[in-house]
Amino acid sequence: MESTHIRNIVIVGGGTAGWMAASTLSKLLQNKYTIRLIESDAISTVGVGESTIPMIKLFNHVLDIDEDEFMRETMATFKLGIEFVDWGQIGDRYMHSFGRFGQDLWPVDFSQYWLKMHQAGRAPDIGRYSINQMAARGAKFMRATNEQPNSPLADIAYAFHIDAGLYARYLRRYSEAHGVIRTEGKVVDVIVRDGDGHVDALVMESGERIGGDLFIDCSGFRGLLIEQALKTGFEDWSHWLPCDRAYAVPCEPAKDSLPYTRASARPAGWQWRIGLQHRTGNGHVFCGKFMSDDEAAAILLANLDGKPLTDPKLLRFTAGKRKRTWNKNVIAVGLSSGFMEPLESTSIHLIQSTLARLITFFPDAGLHPADIDEFNRQCDFETERIRDFLILHYKATERTDTPFWDYCRTMDIPDTLRSKIDLFRTHGRIVRENMELFAEVGWLQVMHGQRIRPLSYHPLVDLLSEEKIQHHLDHVAAVISACVKIMPFHASFIAAHCAAPR
Numbered sequence: 001m002e003s004t005h006i007r008n009i010v011i012v013g014g015g016t017a018g019w020m021a022a023s024t025l026s027k028l029l030q031n032k033y034t035i036r037l038i039e040s041d042a043i044s045t046v047g048v049g050e051s052t053i054p055m056i057k058l059f060n061h062v063l064d065i066d067e068d069e070f071m072r073e074t075m076a077t078f079k080l081g082i083e084f085v086d087w088g089q090i091g092d093r094y095m096h097s098f099g100r101f102g103q104d105l106w107p108v109d110f111s112q113y114w115l116k117m118h119q120a121g122r123a124p125d126i127g128r129y130s131i132n133q134m135a136a137r138g139a140k141f142m143r144a145t146n147e148q149p150n151s152p153l154a155d156i157a158y159a160f161h162i163d164a165g166l167y168a169r170y171l172r173r174y175s176e177a178h179g180v181i182r183t184e185g186k187v188v189d190v191i192v193r194d195g196d197g198h199v200d201a202l203v204m205e206s207g208e209r210i211g212g213d214l215f216i217d218c219s220g221f222r223g224l225l226i227e228q229a230l231k232t233g234f235e236d237w238s239h240w241l242p243c244d245r246a247y248a249v250p251c252e253p254a255k256d257s258l259p260y261t262r263a264s265a266r267p268a269g270w271q272w273r274i275g276l277q278h279r280t281g282n283g284h285v286f287c288g289k290f291m292s293d294d295e296a297a298a299i300l301l302a303n304l305d306g307k308p309l310t311d312p313k314l315l316r317f318t319a320g321k322r323k324r325t326w327n328k329n330v331i332a333v334g335l336s337s338g339f340m341e342p343l344e345s346t347s348i349h350l351i352q353s354t355l356a357r358l359i360t361f362f363p364d365a366g367l368h369p370a371d372i373d374e375f376n377r378q379c380d381f382e383t384e385r386i387r388d389f390l391i392l393h394y395k396a397t398e399r400t401d402t403p404f405w406d407y408c409r410t411m412d413i414p415d416t417l418r419s420k421i422d423l424f425r426t427h428g429r430i431v432r433e434n435m436e437l438f439a440e441v442g443w444l445q446v447m448h449g450q451r452i453r454p455l456s457y458h459p460l461v462d463l464l465s466e467e468k469i470q471h472h473l474d475h476v477a478a479v480i481s482a483c484v485k486i487m488p489f490h491a492s493f494i495a496a497h498c499a500a501p502r
């Protein structure tokens with residue numbers, strides 16, 4: 001390769017982010033670069049991060065990973081969406097499921113026809129028109145199939161629940177097989193060059209000095225390079241996303257095999273439930289200002305579906321993001337780049353999208369500021385829109401039962417979120433701007449599920465007669481029901497295709 005190319009890439013950290021980075025780069029850079037990953041057995045990984053979104057299928061595809069093998073190796077189950085319990089009001093239950101809703105009707109979006117009929121009391125909840133949601137409710141699952149043209153069975157969209165520890169180990173094997181050099185040991189010092197302020201080398205506890213051209217900081221919350229060495233700065237969003245800690249605990253697997261994550265609101269936060277093949281992952285995300293650690297642990301343990309397998313582990317965090325994801329010759333990936341709570345399972349996706357962006361803006365030795373600025377601008381845009389979506393879950397509540405929910409209901413919100421809500425309130429319109437992660441139907445499900453009601457609907461809906469619309473909605477619902485009936489149960493599908501050996 002020409003001398004303007006960088007040659008040595010050093011990844012610091014062997015958690016989910018580190019091994020996702022190592023596997024992506026080792027696959028896509030085709031052994032033309034030296035890739036080294038440093039991790040310390042003495043510093044544990046965060047050890048959580050088990051719920052994903054459908055984009056992860058693209059990650060597996062790029063890496064040529066066989067999905068059934070991936071499922072077995074990570075003890076995974078399938079995920080069709082997230083069920084939210086007690087968010088708008090205590091007793092409420094709605095689902096944010098993946099995939100499309102209904103069948104298009106000319107000239108406006110399906111959801112607008114539904115909205116008109118729902119407002120008139122003539123259509124049930126929007127979930128009735130989603131194959132994902134109806135399948136999830138029936139604990140059914142299969143992969144999308146195109147065998148019958150125009151069938152909702154072609155629309156099934158899914159992600160996975162995975163064991164985070166097994167996932168990192170699986171990607172480690174993959175990466176090492178693709179040439180990544182792993183170094184075990186603790187980084188005790190980071191040498192920053194005089195002049196340009198770039199990271200020059202890492203000093204290991206053993207005294208070894210490891211140099212590199214490009215450093216990927218996957219060191220977790222501590223941000224060893226991006227923050228401790230380069231002092232990049234952090235944008236704190238905890239006034240909008242006030243939860244700042246979580247207890248996590250696995251328990252015995254439940255008898256039901258639910259193809260969805262459950263997020264149940266609690267007095268000062270919420271609790272997740274993620275069923276895997278060999279256990280159920282649970283966690284209670286809460287705000288330390290409104291609840292003590294002991295109380296939070298007690299609530300978690302009182303709401304498990306099986307016997308806990310360990311003591312609950314406490315994790316602390318601050319919602320926000322690093323001021324620059326890429327600073328000089330360091331790119332922060334994973335928790336070192338910032339964190340937003342796992343309510344919509346977006347952190348692993350952000351690792352993936354940051355890596356995809358790194359490939360798009362892959363540098364030569366010049367590390368040109370224009371490339372880096374655009375990379376950072378895109379990271380910021382994506383992160384800020386996800387942030388808005390998460391804030392929506394807290395803001396759009398009618399709960400008045402605890403000081404925590406009073407705070408959330410009455411807090412100020414970013415202007416970008418305010419205008420989305422205002423737009424929805426008039427005619428139920430939702431606009432997805434270019435690289436926003438969540439699509440219109442995602443916003444619709446959460447806004448409606450949390451009791452934001454539009455005043456009206458798109459006026460062009462009235463171009464079709466109510467009878468025609470009603471007929472269309474009834475037909476879609478009937479076809480979806482018929483499809484769900486022939487789908488296998490989630491547990492049977494796993495047993496037939498991708499059960500891990502016990």
Ligand SMILES: Cc1cc2nc3c(=O)[nH]c(=O)nc-3n(C[C@H](O)[C@H](O)[C@H](O)COP(=O)(O)OP(=O)(O)OC[C@H]3O[C@@H](n4cnc5c(N)ncnc54)[C@H](O)[C@@H]3O)c2cc1C
Pocket residue numbers: 012013014015016017018038039040041042043044045046047048049050051052164185186187188218219220221222224246248283315317333334335336342345346347348349
């Ligand atoms: C409560 C909670 C729940 C979550 N749930 C989800 C979820 O459901 N879905 C989702 O997508 N994401 C979730 N996440 C986020 C997800 O866990 C992380 O994005 C993911 O695990 C990546 O972590 P990481 O690799 O960046 O950091 P870590 O796992 O913390 O790894 C850091 C690595 O750096 C190494 N290291 C650190 N310092 C040094 C040093 N000095 N020398 C050598 N090595 C060092 C460590 O050894 C370790 O290998 C959750 C996070 C939390 C806190």
